Amino acid sequence: METNLCKNPAKVGFPIPSKVSRTTKPETTLVNVSGVMVGGSDIVIIAGPCVVESQEQLFETARAVKAGGARILRGGAFKPRSSPYNFQGLGEEGLKLLSSVRKEIHLPVVTEVMDTRQVELVASYADMIQIGSRNMQNFPLLKEAGLCGKPVLLKRGMMSTIEEFLLAAEYILNQGNDQVILCERGIRTFETSTRNTLDLSAVPMLKRLSHLPVIVDPSHGTGLRWMVPAMAKAAVAAGADGLIIEVHYKPEEALCDGHQSLNLDEFTRMMTDLEKIAQAVGREISL
Ligand code: PEP
Ligand code: MN
Numbered sequence: 249m250e251t252n253l254c255k256n257p258a259k260v261g262f263p264i265p266s267k268v269s270r271t272t273k274p275e276t277t278l279v280n281v282s283g284v285m286v287g288g289s290d291i292v293i294i295a296g297p298c299v300v301e302s303q304e305q306l307f308e309t310a311r312a313v314k315a316g317g318a319r320i321l322r323g324g325a326f327k328p329r330s331s332p333y334n335f336q337g338l339g340e341e342g343l344k345l346l347s348s349v350r351k352e353i354h355l356p357v358v359t360e361v362m363d364t365r366q367v368e369l370v371a372s373y374a375d376m377i378q379i380g381s382r383n384m385q386n387f388p389l390l391k392e393a394g395l396c397g398k399p400v401l402l403k404r405g406m407m408s409t410i411e412e413f414l415l416a417a418e419y420i421l422n423q424g425n426d427q428v429i430l431c432e433r434g435i436r437t438f439e440t441s442t443r444n445t446l447d448l449s450a451v452p453m454l455k456r457l458s459h460l461p462v463i464v465d466p467s468h469g470t471g472l473r474w475m476v477p478a479m480a481k482a483a484v485a486a487g488a489d490g491l492i493i494e495v496h497y498k499p500e501e502a503l504c505d506g507h508q509s510l511n512l513d514e515f516t517r518m519m520t521d522l523e524k525i526a527q528a529v530g531r532e533i534s535l
Contacts, residue, residue, distance in 0.1 A: 258456050262411040265418035267426070273459045276489075279399050279427045282356035282375040284319045286429055287461035291526050291533045292490035294358060294463070295515060296322035298505035299335065300342035303349075308497040310353045312512040317519045317535035320376070321346070321355040322492055326362050327504060328382045335503045343373040350375070358401055358492075364392045371396040381406045381433055381468070384416050394423025401492075403431045403465065406444060410453055417460060430454055430462045431492060432483075434469035443471020443508070446479055451486040463490035467508045473499065476510055477518040484525045493518075 253263035254271040266272050279286040286292045295318035300306050310321050325342025327335070338345070346357045356375035361367050362383060370377050376399040383389055384405035393400045400420055404413045413430065420428050432451060434444025446469030454462045464483035466476045480491050496502045496509040510518065519535060526533045 258453065260410070260453075260457070264457050265415050267421035268414050268417045268428075268458045268460055270457060270459045275459065276455075276461060277426055277428075277459045279429050279461055281320055281358070281399050284356055286463070287489050289531055291484060291488070291522070291531050292320065292463070293318045293519065293522075293533065294320040294322050294490060294492040295495045297324075297496045297502065298467075298494050298509060299324040299327050299337050299503055300345050300359075301338070301503050303345055305497060306345050306349050307352070309495055309512070310349050310355060312497065313495050313515060314353055314355055316512075316516040317523075317533060318355070318493075318495075318515075319534075321350065321353070321357045322359070322378075322494075323357065324360050324504075326360055326366060326370070328360070328362055328380055329504070340369065343370065347373045361389070361393070364388050367392045367396050371398045374398060376401055376429075379403065384408055385412065387419060390416055390419035391423055394420040394425040396425075399427035399429065400425065401429045401431055401463075403433045404435070404447075404450065406434065406436050408435070410450060410457070413450075413454070414458060417458070428460050429490070430458070430460050431465055432462065432469070432488075433465035442469075442475070444469055446470060446483075448479075448482055448486045451483065451488050455487055461489040462487075463492055464488045465492045467492070467494035467505070471508045473508055473510060473514070476508065477514070477521065480518060481521060481525045484522055484531070485529055487529070491522075
C-alpha cells in the first residue's frame, strides 16, 4: 500500500507527509502573492489592522505600513471571535474596502476565510486567503482552499503539533495548490503572562522538514504590543521568511486586538530595527 509519507530528514518522531516534505522538493517554494514573492532572500512583511473597520481606518493604516516597508496588507472581513456578541467583521463590505484600498495603495491583500461557503467570494477579492488558527483542521475548508486558485496563508492551530500542521498543509497541496505559506502564531501552554506561547523553534523545524515558506505572527503570538518588536526580531533571526503584524492607526480605538496592535510610529521604528537583523542573517527587507 502506498503510504504517501517520506523518510524523516530531521529524525523527529513522525513521518513527513510527502507533498510538503523537503525530501520530495529540496528547494524552498516561492509563493507569489500578486507579484510579491515569499520564500526568497527578501523577508516579506504583512501588516494591517486585525479587522477592517472603515475606509479611513484601512486607508490610513495601509498608507503608513506601505511607507514603512510592508509589502502585503492584512485585514479581517470575516472574523472568528470567541464571543458571538463581539464585532464579527464587515463581511463583504470589508472585502470591498480591502479591494479599493489595494487599488489605491498598490498592496496585495490577505484576508481570512472561515467557511467553505465563503471561499469563492473571499478569493474573488483577495490576493491570498488566510485560514486561521481555529480552522487549521477544518478539512473541507482546507480542500476548498486548495481549489480556489489563490495562495493560502495557513496559520498553526493553537493546540496543534508540527505534524498536524504539516498534514493540514498537505490537504491543500493535495488539491494541486502548492502556493502555501505556513504561519507560526503561538500555541496554548500553561503560561498565562502572554496570550499564547510563541513557538519560535517551529521556524527552523518547519523549514527543515518542509519546502514551504514560514512566517511568524508575533501579534497573536504574544498579545502584547510592547513585546511585538522583540519577538519580530527574534523570528527574523530564527530564519522566518516573513512576518504578519497587526497595526492600527489608533490602536486605543480598535474594535479588535488593539492591545496587541502597533501604532504607526511603532511599526516604522520596528521596521528599521528589522532591516539590521535581516542583514545580520544574510537576508533583506526592502524598505
Ligand atoms: C488573524 O490573524 O486575524 C487571526 C484571527 O489570527 P489567528 O487565527 O492566528 O488567531
Ligand atoms: Mn487579531
